[in-house]
Amino acid sequence: MVRVGVLGVGSMGQNHARIYGRLRTQCDFIGLYDPDFERASSLASMYNTKAYSNMDELIDQVDAVSIAVPTKLHYEIAKKVLNYKKHTLIEKPITTEIDDAVFINNLAKENNLVLQVGHIERFNPAVQELKKIIDSEDVLAIDFKRLSPYDPRTKDTDVVQDLMIHDLDIVKFLFPNLVFHQIQAVGQSPITKNTADYAQVLMHEPNLMISLTASRITEEKIRTISVHTRHAFISADLIERKIIVSRRTSVSFENERNSSYRQESIIERVYVPNYEPLQVQLESFLDCVSKGGKPLVTGEDGLYALSMVENIRQKIYL
Incomplete structure (x- = not known):
């Protein structure tokens, strides 16, 4: 069972939470974080999980996260998650800057972590x-x-x-x-x-x-x-x-x-x-985390698209 969390509960993050709430045989949905704690709490109650007011506390409790924050925050949050040595699925685009995407890819490789980019198509x-x-x-x-x-x-x-x-x-x-x-x-x-x-x-x-x-x-x-x-x-x-x-x-x-x-x-x-493509995407991510496989959409693929x-x-x- 992969312990998983969601960072960011905007429109895409809410869908990640919905799917993780459904995949109870593949993952333990530990919780979610959003600067709007009230919104996070409301969503957490829907999927029988916990809302965190501190991002670092949630990251520390999981094996893997979905990053669904605004694009401008992708780099800093992905860097934080990977430095915690947690597997990462980051919504597209991987980052806003190419140099940042290169850094994120290298950091994932150095720590032998799964880095998947959410090119859902x-x-x-x-x-x-x-x-x-x-x-x-x-x-x-x-x-x-x-x-x-x-x-x-x-x-x-x-x-x-x-x-x-x-x-x-x-x-x-x-x-x-x-x-x-x-x-x-x-x-x-x-x-x-x-x-x-x-x-x-x-x-x-x-x-x-x-x-x-x-x-x-x-x-x-x-x-x-x-x-x-x-x-x-x-x-x-x-x-x-x-x-x-x-x-x-x-x-x-x-x-x-x-x-x-x-x-x-x-x-x-x-x-x-x-x-539903998103469900298959998240199932694939969890499978890569638990078995050590290669994602269908790698960090290098995200860098190529960017x-x-x-x-x-x-x-x-x-």
């Missing part, structure tokens, strides 16, 4: 199934769209760090050994004026093109991945968790009356399991 069943499909395909191009209405809570960051970072991590998951040297990026700031609210990125190598669009000025929430391969077109909806594969074919059929017809394409509707974000930002804000 890797645990989306549609993404998992999509990878299985394209691993056997000759992929030519992929188009990512991650569009949302404006949320005032994200005003302090741009759409690349807030939204596009998810798809940058999915690219890493789908093509773990690919390094893009050619990247073009543009952005617009119609709402916040000084940070990009809409961004488009094109990454290309000789045999593969990847386009990414992220928006927080779109009224409809859209999360799609379109894959063009040499012999098929694959469409994945990450919200509906549906995948459709359209394959080119040219097959003729004749019946007993000597009439015939030609089938020029085949449509496959892929079965996608129905489960580095890609900074590369794209530099091109947008030139």
Whole structure:
């Protein structure tokens, strides 16, 4: 049984608490901490755990923590937790600065600790199934769209760090050994004026093109991945968790009356399991802590995603 705690009970931290409260066979949910002790106490009573007014006291009592505090606090709190020699799951992005992310990774390695970053889309069943499909395909191009209405809570960051970072991590998951040297990026700031609210990125190598669009000025929430391969077109909806594969074919059929017809394409509707990605993410984290395994999303993966974000930002804000 892994003794676990949650640091920060905003919208994401509340979900971590909900899941840990459910995983009683895998963990002992020791408690949670938030500067708003009243809010922490209310949540603790819901999940039969304890609210702590002192962060250090909670960290001292556990084997592992989820860090779900505001991004600007990720570095200092992760450093504290790792110096206590506790396993850590930190929400995305890993930190705000690349140097801080490097330090956090090194600290986890020095202390032989699990460091997992909360890029939850890797645990989306549609993404998992999509990878299985394209691993056997000759992929030519992929188009990512991650569009949302404006949320005032994200005003302090741009759409690349807030939204596009998810798809940058999915690219890493789908093509773990690919390094893009050619990247073009543009952005617009119609709402916040000084940070990009809409961004488009094109990454290309000789045999593969990847386009990414992220928006927080779109009224409809859209999360799609379109894959063009040499012999098929694959469409994945990450919200509906549906995948459709359209394959080119040219097959003729004749019946007993000597009439015939030609089938020029085949449509496959892929079965996608129905489960909550966050629960699978936390189950995976607890499993790594108890068995000493490697997380699906490592600290290095978090550093890669942050580095890609900074590369794209530099091109947008030139």
